[in-house]
Amino acid sequence: MRLGSRPGLLGRSFTALVFLFLYLPIFILIIFSFNEGNSSSVWQGFSLHWYSELFQDRLIMSGVYTTLLVSLLATVIATAAGTFAAIGFYNMRRRWREPLMAVNNIPMVNADIVTGVSLCLFFVAAFGAWNGFVSWMETTYRLTAPRLALGFGTLLIAHICFNIPYVILSIMPKLRQMDKNLIDAAQDLGCTWMQAFRKVVVPEIKPGIINGMLIAFTMSIDDFVISYFTAGAKTSTLAMVIYGMTKKRVSPKINAISTLLFVVVLLLLVIVNVRQARQDKAAAKNGHAG
């Protein structure tokens, strides 16, 4: 829906300026990824050598790998878990649903640093207790079990933790829009509750699921603070690699990797949007015909 008359030239130039502000740093990043010298502020001629050196940098490449892996895994798991949880919450009595939704909102409304710190405390305490138990087992019963430490596992758990609430919140409105009688009708017509879920509920809320998945992935890719507190000393996401570098000197290889990531994201978004626009057009046409 549109609100009143279209904005004038002044309004449009203001919007354009704000968008310029949002994109200026990204343009600068991209420009200096093609810089010949290793300065990130003085232009010394065009070159692609940072791109070739990038792939030889073990630290950066493993950071990229960890970031992508944890974001993809967390997104898939959080989307699946969030979908089930949202359907569960929706079918609950209000008395139960409201407090549970309040708890669900905690990681979303809390400052990132508080979420990170609380998980850090929890993991350290839980693993401390477990490792103590393992040592005790070893000395008394000669039984052993692996000792646990902060690492990829805890990083993944943390990402799932802050992703699920976003998935649930984007699915909930779709569930409310759904006709309540559909589930009952499906079950009356002989569906088991699993079939009712698969054949009736999921198709109805699909846009919400996809939206939630996108938000979850965005949050995972963008996160630094929570990862920083839960990844331990040996695992590093790309953001943590960069953070480590800013204390000394940031290599232009970082510009190169961000340019590559940005271009990939841009292409993906263009493809998704073009496809959606086409679908919308087709749907509009069919609507006219019918």
Place this chain on the structure above:
Amino acid sequence: MKNRLAWFSAPYVLWMALFTVIPVIMVVVYAFTAVDLTTGAVHPTLDNFAQMGTYAVVFVRSFELALIATFICLLIGYPVSYLMAKEGPGFQRIAMVLIMLPMWVNFLLRTYAWMTILSNNGPLNQLFQALGIIDLGNLVNGGLNGLCAWLNGGAVELLNSLLGTDFALSTARPTDMTYFKMLYTQGAVVLGMVYNYLPFMILPIYSVIIKMDNSLLEAARDLGAGSSRVFRKVILPLSLPGVLSGVTMVFVPSVSTFAISKMLGGGTKLLLGDLIELQFLGGAYNPYLGSAISLVMMVIVVICMYVMNRFGEGEEQAVML
């Protein structure tokens, strides 16, 4: 339970108990305990909160910077959301994507790009140099120095002799600047906050404005209200929930940031986030004090939420996406 589908949430309820509720409880417990360094015994105490008094400066600075950043975000974000809502649907879809897109480049990278832009020999200073703005600054400073020297010789001397004071205006403004110092200042930190959290102001306000019932606006116009009156009496009050949620979503991360202040502020002037980080991963290892400060942060969030729920319409409005 209303029906069996409710059980779908059981695993997640367990997950929340383990990874959301217990960690939060642990922060609260840690905040009210401390470890005795000689015996190693843990005991309940309120010392952590008393100790926070020594960091009052950090609290004040964090709140100040975060409030300024939130205010600037509102000043920029509200008009943008309003203008976007007036555009056609095609433009709106592209604009939404354009606002989300920078978030896919990790926020640390974007902040790092600002380090480049603001640095002493960076693009912005080069632009200022080329436009002669730095020379202009030198000229203005020189003029001000001259003016102050003249006043010191005349009016100020007279005042001093009358009041018996020893007062003088500064004449030491630099006139040989080759760049403006922008990086590692408090202004840079505010810029970083505004830049990173502006989308969180735009999205909730936009989503509230876009859902507004157009017939209300038409009714207001039909009843003779001018466009500024329609805005003041109809659009502004109705968009208040979005504004409140935007303010919260900018203020909370701003007040708790630590990477931005370290990268753009140079890490010399601590913010609350830096203080917490220091207690957990930095040199001043003291998770009990860190938990106490975190608890204060949680209380701030709860207050924000309470205020929002009094004005807003509940869960849906609170979230932008």
